[in-house]
Amino acid sequence: MDRIRIRGGNCLNGTIAISGAKNAALPLMIASLLTEETLTLDNLPRLADVAMLKRILGNHGVDCMVHGKRAGQNGMHGETIDLTAGAIVDTTAPYEMVSKMRASFWVIAPLIARMHQARVSLPGGCAIGTRPVDLLIDALKALGADIDIDSGYVVARAPKGLTGARIAFPKISVGATHVAVMAAALARGETVIENAAREPEIVDLALCLTGMGARIAGAGTATIHIDGVESLGGARHRVMADRIETGTYAIAATMAGGEVFLEGASPATLGTPLSVLNKVGAEITATNSGIRVRRNGNGLAAVDVTTEPFPGFPTDLQAQLMALVSRANGTSHIRETIFENRFMHVQELARLGADIHLDGQVATVTGVDRLKGAEVMATDLRASVSLVIAGLAAEGETVVNRVYHLDRGFERIEEKLRGCGAAIERLTT
Ligand code: UD1
Secondary structure, three states: OOEEEEEOOOOEEEEEEOOEOHHHHHHHHHHHHHOOOEEEEEEEOOOHHHHHHHHHHHHHOOEEEEOOOOOOOOOOOOEEEEEEOOOOOOOEEOHHHHOOOHHHHHHHHHHHHHHOEEEEEOOOOEOOEOOOOHHHHHHHHHOOOEEEEEOOEEEEEOOOOOEOOEEEOOOOOHHHHHHHHHHHHOOEOEEEEEOOOOOHHHHHHHHHHHHOOOEEEOEOEOEEEEEOOOOOOOEEEEOOEOHHHHHHHHHHHHHHOEEEEEEOOOHHHOHHHHHHHHHHOOEEEEEOOEEEEEEOOOOOEOOEEEEOOOOOEOHHHHHHHHHHHOOOEOEEEEEOOOOOOOOOHHHHHHHOOOEEEEEOOEEEEEOOOOOEOOEEEOOOHHHHHHHHHHHHHOEOEEEEEOOHHHHHHOOOHHHHHHOOOOEEEEEOO
């Protein structure tokens, strides 16, 4: 099993190319099930989750064709793929697949909308809390689907197709909003989604669907209006830049010191995290082509942060921020409001010398003068990258085990960091 070894203490200087967003790529790929024509996606990140979703979609009959490399195109550019769901051969998404990647549950939306039936395994437990799917199911019920739970599967039927409706979510959910938008795109009549998630990935999905012929207004606000259409066609869409990857490298540069240009990053999707980093002590400059992050000499300041749905501070950057402020002058408070069990990195950061006290959903982080390298264990995607960030500033050697968590969501992280001067390598023995 791969491990990553980091020798801490180097500053980061250079340019990091930001990849396409995993959390946009997944729903965009799933949207290909809505049409029999070809959906071409550019800037797809090379990630284990994307590869897994290709296999899952293949199971439903989607033909995935990766474009060959063109002259001048190197491995740092994302992939371009054609996804063609000419005929859907199977409307069942089995447990073996959905249990490996939670977001694949979302195939239920295009399957019920286009095929009028779907049988999708419940995703099962997840390392960061219970993560139910009740809101997704309620959205489909509102659109007229009959839903049964049978032997761990959600069985959805709508023999006459879905019908537009008002969906008022009691709680903001990214997944439920993706599902509602995809399903409503092919429902008869008008749908209004209230208390919708406003994440930029929802906007990216809506843009792509609009290119495919959907009629959607208000994506990126709390109220989305959708006029259902009879069928959708093919389109070509570029996956947005990954705001979580961007925020992660911005935090890494703030931790290590130096100056890093995050090429292709989109500042508009990172307002809150960038202002938090600014308070901690980074100098941030947004340009037309990316974001420059700099910290020279000055220490890190403590901050109080609460995770919230967009545009608030993202839960997906919480672990990374915690690693950063473990070296700050003073005491920080980090409150997690999205997932109840997303503090598994705390134990591992403590192994490196961080002083963190957990009380319910609040972590109190008392900054320490130094972290010391140790062997640590990655527990989930974002937690594992927080250990890499801590390792960049720790004295001596840090070895992160279970790197497969990182590979689900960070494209060639060790290459990108090494390119800026970090002493980091992958151990494959
Ligand atoms: C997505 C992101 C994930 C991110 C999260 C929150 C993808 C592939 N994943 O996950 O990286 O951390 O948004 O920004 O895009 N909930 C319910 N019932 C439901 C659905 C959700 O109670 O039916 C709860 C969840 O337990 C959680 C909250 O709603 O407490 C938000 O979850 P949600 O926004 O749905 O997260 P995901 O879409 O799974």
